[in-house]
Amino acid sequence: MYQVLFKRLAGNEDVNLPQKMSELAAGFDLHAAVQEPVILAPGERKLIPAGFAMAMPGELEAQIRPRSGLAYKHGITCLNSPGTIDADYRGEVKVLLVNLGQEPFAITRGERIAQMVFQVVPAVSIAECDELPDTVRGEGGFGHTGV
Numbered sequence: 001m002y003q004v005l006f007k008r009l010a011g012n013e014d015v016n017l018p019q020k021m022s023e024l025a026a027g028f029d030l031h032a033a034v035q036e037p038v039i040l041a042p043g044e045r046k047l048i049p050a051g052f053a054m055a056m057p058g059e060l061e062a063q064i065r066p067r068s069g070l071a072y073k074h075g076i077t078c079l080n081s082p083g084t085i086d087a088d089y090r091g092e093v094k095v096l097l098v099n100l101g102q103e104p105f106a107i108t109r110g111e112r113i114a115q116m117v118f119q120v121v122p123a124v125s126i127a128e129c130d131e132l133p134d135t136v137r138g139e140g141g142f143g144h145t146g147v
C-alpha cells in the first residue's frame, strides 16, 4: 500500500478531495475548483483547477484520465490524455479539458471532471550503444503485421 498525501488549497474547503466512487474503482475522481461556472465552447480547451496539491512516493506517477460519461454524453475529454503528475510536483493539480462536442458545456464548482489513476514507474537506467539487439520484428511497425 502506498501512501499519498493530498493538501487542500486555500479557499477550496467546500470542494471534495479526490475520491473513489466505488470500492474497487481504479480512479479517484477529481472535482472542479472553479469559482464560477466555466463555459467550454465547442473546440475550446481550458485548464481547470482541482483545488489540491499532492505528494506521493517517488516510484509512483498519477495519470489524469477522462471520465467516459462526460466524453460520451458531451464530448468533454482531457486534451493531454493521460496527463502526467510527477511525484515531485507540488503545484495545484489541474485538468486540461477540451470540448469535442457540438454544444457549449458548463463546468460547475465541485463537478467531477476527470479521474486520477496511480501507476508504478519502473526504475530505469539508460545507456547509449552503437548496435541494438536483433529481433524478428526488426524495424517493421505501423501495421507491418497486417490488419
Ligand SMILES: O=c1ccn([C@H]2C[C@H](O)[C@@H](COP(=O)(O)OP(=O)(O)OP(=O)(O)O)O2)c(=O)[nH]1
Pocket: 064, 080, 082, 083, 084, 085, 086, 087, 089, 092, 093, 094, 095, 096
Ligand atoms: O494534466 C496535467 C498534466 C500535468 N500537470 C502538472 C503536474 C506535472 O508534474 C506537471 C508537468 O506536467 P508535464 O510534464 O506533462 O508537462 P511539461 O509540459 O513537460 O511541463 P514541465 O516542463 O513542467 O515538466 O504539470 C497537471 O497538473 N495536470
Ligand SMILES: [Mg+2]
Pocket: none
Ligand atoms: Mg515534463
